[in-house]
Amino acid sequence: MLNSSLDIFEARMPTKTVGHDFGLLHALDERIALYGWVTNTGVKLVIVVDMEGRPAPTVEAGKMAMLGLRTSDLNSAFQALQAAYIKLLRNPFYMPDDHDPKLARGRSALGEISSPRFMKEVQRIGNVWQPGAPL
Numbered sequence: 001m002l003n004s005s006l007d008i009f010e011a012r013m014p015t016k017t018v019g020h021d022f023g024l025l026h027a028l029d030e031r032i033a034l035y036g037w038v039t040n041t042g043v044k045l046v047i048v049v050d051m052e053g054r055p056a057p058t059v060e061a062g063k064m065a066m067l068g069l070r071t072s073d074l075n076s077a078f079q080a081l082q083a084a085y086i087k088l089l090r091n092p093f094y095m096p097d098d099h100d101p102k103l104a105r106g107r108s109a110l111g112e113i114s115s116p117r118f119m120k121e122v123q124r125i126g127n128v129w130q131p132g133a134p135l
Contacts, residue, residue: 001026002046005034009044021078023071035071037078045081047074073131080129084121088113 005025012022022036031052037045049069088094094115113119 001028001034001048005036005046006044009036009038013038021071021075033069035069035074035078037074037082039082039085043082043085045078045085047077047081049074069131076134077125077129080125081122084118084125087121088115088118091115091117 008025009022020038022038024033025036025046026034028034031050033049033051035047035049037047039045051069089096
């Protein structure tokens with residue numbers, strides 16, 4: 001799923017500049033959709049959205065029919081993820097080269113970020129995000 005999304009980034013890259021929303025990358029079925037974003041430094045972020053989601057928090061919100069997501073609905077989530085990643089990079093004990101497949105020194109799983117603080121922030125973003133709401 002994610003690997004095929006990375007191929008879509010590469011296919012669209014010549015027509016887009018970095019630091020942009022790549023929109024819908026891949027829809028697996030009616031429920032699962034993958035959206036992409038590229039930072040100014042070329043880091044690719046992917047958000048997987050389950051369109052079934054969780055119940056609406058209020059009765060009024062439950063009456064509104066949600067037909068899908070606009071690409072702009074995910075901007076706050078992508079910006080929050082980018083901020084969390086920047087905070088991770090500012091940690092003097094985090095070694096980004098250990099997570100680069102080209103430069104990996106074998107100390108950690110290839111490409112996997114294992115920082116508990118970063119993972120907790122990603123989980124928080126996923127739990128509080130709602131379409132169009134700021135984070």
